[in-house]
Amino acid sequence: MRNAEFDREQVLRGAMAAFMHKGYTKTSMQDLTQATGLHPGSIYCAFTNKRGLLIAAIEQYQQDRNLQFNHLxxxxxxxxxxxxxxxxxxxxxxxxxxxxxxxxxxxxxxxxxxxxxxxxxxxxxxxxxxxxxxxxxxxxxxxxxxxxxxxxxxxxxxxxxxxxxxxxxxxxxxxxxxxxxxxxxxxxxxxxx
Amino acid sequence: MRNAEFDREQVLRGAMAAFMHKGYTKTSMQDLTQATGLHPGSIYCAFTNKRGLLIAAIEQYQQDRNLQFNHLxxxxxxxxxxxxxxxxxxxxxxxxxxxxxxxxxxxxxxxxxxxxxxxxxxxxxxxxxxxxxxxxxxxxxxxxxxxxxxxxxxxxxxxxxxxxxxxxxxxxxxxxxxxxxxxxxxxxxxxxx
DNA sequence: CTCATTCTTGAATGTACGTTCAAGATATTA
DNA sequence: TAATATCTTGAACGTACATTCAAGAATGAG
Incomplete structure (x- = not known):
């Protein structure tokens, strides 16, 4: 009855950047809320976990890389x-x-x-x-x-x-x-x- | 008036192993007390910090590697x-x-x-x-x-x-x-x- | 043997973190 | 417009962590 407001790809690219910069363990949820623009609740609703967010970010990363690779x-x-x-x-x-x-x-x-x-x-x-x-x-x-x-x-x-x-x-x-x-x-x- | 009881090299090799296994961030002080056989207080007394212990462990690592390298x-x-x-x-x-x-x-x-x-x-x-x-x-x-x-x-x-x-x-x-x-x-x- | 010094012990402390949840906001349906 | 379903918000929670510290144990000097 209502669609999510955030752009999933944009969120995942933000998370990607945060994870790449600090590493998984050292990236705090606070870092991630800042990097994604999402509040904790939204992250947990959409990705279950900090871990789930990493997995989704990896997926997005792979997709981006594939596109780039195939293009080249x-x-x-x-x-x-x-x-x-x-x-x-x-x-x-x-x-x-x-x-x-x-x-x-x-x-x-x-x-x-x-x-x-x-x-x-x-x-x-x-x-x-x-x-x-x-x-x-x-x-x-x-x-x-x-x-x-x-x-x-x-x-x-x-x-x-x-x-x-x-x-x-x-x-x-x-x-x-x-x-x-x-x-x-x-x-x-x-x-x- | 009293010498430390632990063997510094042995302690550092234990810490080395722990850091290599789990990485710095994910290695907890509890892991380190187990890996070194030292209690928290002793670690802080001897190495100031978890970070100080890493630095000391790196030093020991380098020394060990050098020896091994030169021997070969x-x-x-x-x-x-x-x-x-x-x-x-x-x-x-x-x-x-x-x-x-x-x-x-x-x-x-x-x-x-x-x-x-x-x-x-x-x-x-x-x-x-x-x-x-x-x-x-x-x-x-x-x-x-x-x-x-x-x-x-x-x-x-x-x-x-x-x-x-x-x-x-x-x-x-x-x-x-x-x-x-x-x-x-x-x-x-x-x-x- | 006694004292002084240093080392050891490990429970206590404060903090920072991942996670939850109930209240509020917004959009879609009828 | 009213009802309903979904999403958003962010303060609150419990936990796990790095760190501290005061009491206790052990050593060496006199």
Missing amino acids: FASGNNVLANLKSYLDGIVVECLSCDSGQACLLTKALNEIAEQDDEIQGIINQNLQSWQRALSEQFEAAQQYKKFEGERNSEQRAHYLMMGIYGLRTFAHTHPQAETLQQLADQLFIEVCR | FASGNNVLANLKSYLDGIVVECLSCDSGQACLLTKALNEIAEQDDEIQGIINQNLQSWQRALSEQFEAAQQYKKFEGERNSEQRAHYLMMGIYGLRTFAHTHPQAETLQQLADQLFIEVCR
Whole structure:
């Protein structure tokens, strides 16, 4: 008989930002009411829990990332150039560390790992789907370039993910454009070898 | 007129384990009294704070790691073989994830980053010294093998650190020996190219 | 043995947090 | 417009936490 007043996506992006900035545990409900513009009661009505809000935020994060990913790789050809752009984008993201622009998935993974099986499972699923998407790109890339190495697409995806995880952590201690860019370039060369 | 009864190193290793397992924020004082065998009052007397205990634990961690590192690389020759062993050791460590065997430095870095400047600084210093140690090994390695690539030792150290960070995170979602070992092998090949 | 000093103990304290809920506001239906 | 259903509000609640402190125990000096 009456619709919710708030914009769910906007609320979730606010929560996302808060969780990414402070981490799950250190983000208080007060932080979240401020970040989402919702009062405690509304949050509990809509998401059950602080934990439920995190889960919903992760879902939204994944959806946003998927859209962005698909958009970037939409152009049928030039797969490797797209991959390079993708990596460069991550470097830029690491540098714009105004408010701890980490990946929500890995941030939550590092914090919750081995504590909350359900969330762990959700994150794993999302990272798996990311891995699959990367694998597909490497598969497609083979039509444009014959790789020297004898690794399959999944192994390349694994290596790239490892590199991106590492790049993000490394950026915390070395937030310099040239250093990060050089690492990303090297990573790109290596993963396409 | 009276000496402390507890063994400082033993206490700090207990605290280390607790912090690595649950993360700083989620480790309660109760956890810490259990992990260290000390009562709250003693902890506050000896380390001022929960935060002070973390700082002391990080210091101890670094000292332990340094010892281990120096021991492994003590043999004057065979630098590259040592490096390989070092990486293999990390893989093993990632797999023995009984109780979240992460690196305390990166764990704290991911959790505290941009929140506590002093701790951030301490971690940065420790990671810098690790980087220097790795650089030195690559420098020494040049006497045994001429690298193809035109990267300097510092750049190789950077890349290796990125890889190790990434490997540790990757292990959370793929705790399988062959997958991790393959990534470590690939990383070793790449960093020595 | 006695005293002085230091360390240990763990219950008590204040605070900050996640969560609840009943009253109020608003929109839709008839 | 009246009735009803739903959403919003934010103060109040219980709990769990980091921290304190005063009393007790142990050590070394004289």
